[in-house]
Amino acid sequence: MKLVEELGERKIIDIILGCLDPMPNMPVLFGDDVSAVDLGRGRLAVIKTDMLVGKTDVPPGMSLWHAARKAVVMNISDLAAKGVKPTAILASIGVPRGLTDKDIEQIGKGLNEGAREYGAYVLGGDTNETSDLVISCTAFGVCERRYLMRRSGARPGDLVAVTGLFGKTSSGLKILLEDFPVPQKIGKELVNAVLKPRARLKEGLVLAQTRAVTASIDSSDGLAWSLHEISRASNVGFLLDQLPVAQEAKEFAKIHNLDPVELSLYGGEEYELLVTVKPRLWEEAEEALKRVEASLIKIGVVTKEKALTLRMREKALPIETRGWEHFKTARLEK
């Protein structure tokens, strides 16, 4: 017998999956970011549930409003990565004793804000008494099956791209959790990346319409982890030739003598999309994002060889399988 704290989150999930009878003709396989049910006529009902827990997911400085909003946004981000528009949010809330009516109001307003920012509505839920704050949200949307972006379609030669810059949330977490000092002019942006994450919904919806994307995931467990997830699901490797680091993260890294690559690859709680794109449709995808005032940043190429490598200034760095894992005290290897 092994304790859960020795097993880690991925192993726990594997044990549970091993107990489940798989639904025949499941439209989305176990292990992808969302689940789906066939609605007929080429449509899918897409559902995602993910829980925010106060003691592990809410750093000091994050209000209940921020926490509730984030609990919604992290679920919407998974729908965004699949190219699915969220229509409904449900929230099951565990409230610790000692909170007040004003706190509950902050939670309610945060939930509503998280949904309305993305055009969805909170339709229901329930409340319970718990020791920790727990906000378990479910996001629901409907999509056409042919537009759904999975983790598993990346092919050698496809281009690898992301929807934004990395490193801000890991810098922000160091400020909030480890009291790293920071000049005000970059501190606000870095902390805000943690407190008020954005789901890349319009990007995901537009990318799905182009049919240019062969695999897609959000980077909520860190960019390196997301690369490994697509590698595993698609049975491919990656050769990256650049890493788009946010200017504020570069400055933060310089001040504290940190490695900006480390901050960008092995962070987490970042909600950029990581996609692989058919080369012949690259320009179309890039143009489509420009039309919604967003951008697609090419960072490398999909390889047949399963290795994950970042080549920078003549050096080839292996991209490790590290990221945030619940139950394990630190970021550990798989």
Add this chain to the structure above:
Amino acid sequence: MKLVEELGERKIIDIILGCLDPMPNMPVLFGDDVSAVDLGRGRLAVIKTDMLVGKTDVPPGMSLWHAARKAVVMNISDLAAKGVKPTAILASIGVPRGLTDKDIEQIGKGLNEGAREYGAYVLGGDTNETSDLVISCTAFGVCERRYLMRRSGARPGDLVAVTGLFGKTSSGLKILLEDFPVPQKIGKELVNAVLKPRARLKEGLVLAQTRAVTASIDSSDGLAWSLHEISRASNVGFLLDQLPVAQEAKEFAKIHNLDPVELSLYGGEEYELLVTVKPRLWEEAEEALKRVEASLIKIGVVTKEKALTLRMREKALPIETRGWEHFKTARLEK
């Protein structure tokens, strides 16, 4: 400012609902047992989320397998009450440190059992680290809008009915929580009612097809509470002339000098359906349930006057607004 433990669950829910923008043309209003999204062509996507918390919902003697199964069944029960067949279950699990791989397996098997018993499949979820055991399930199904049974359609003159006998779970909880002694021959049945509750799915599905039902709810917060919920949603009252108490509960009450009416009205964690039925379609509804080897027990009539009364042996007892409420230490009045 008021603490949540002074507010109680219903007031907390009201505060949150007050923060939410309502979706235009919501197919099911806030406060019903499920939420729904219009899928077009007369169909609805129906979703329910409800959280099981170890410290408040898992009595001594309930294994992790039972707890996980129950977390699924309590959500399926809400779909059953609306006449909706569940197709998919998602489970978001909060696991305390100290559990083992064997415990996780019990949770996985319990989730699978709860879904498969009712023809549904567990499609996904996530795990987190929490102080309490938390199993937050979401049940999903699709139905035709015209068959959905709501809380709000009861009309004066409709007949009131339930799908089974009451009092077993409150007796079982007294055995498990308060160590009430009990003869083995009835003890097993009473305890089992708590450990392995059944959702009345086939009953709900068949009743929905008859179009005889004007309002429906499950009795998970106790029969009295459910009567009050329909009373509030439909703006009607009830005059009951009988209360179907399970034989085992009668015996248990006799042994301990308890009131079987109290056990049956103010229990909870009971998953019988409470429905109101158009008088002219009563026989049709009764027959439909017989065909699936279930029964519909008439207990009274819907009244225009909003009072809730139980008339037994010439005495008229008011049915109080009591039931289980989280955050409040005991069963309190609204």
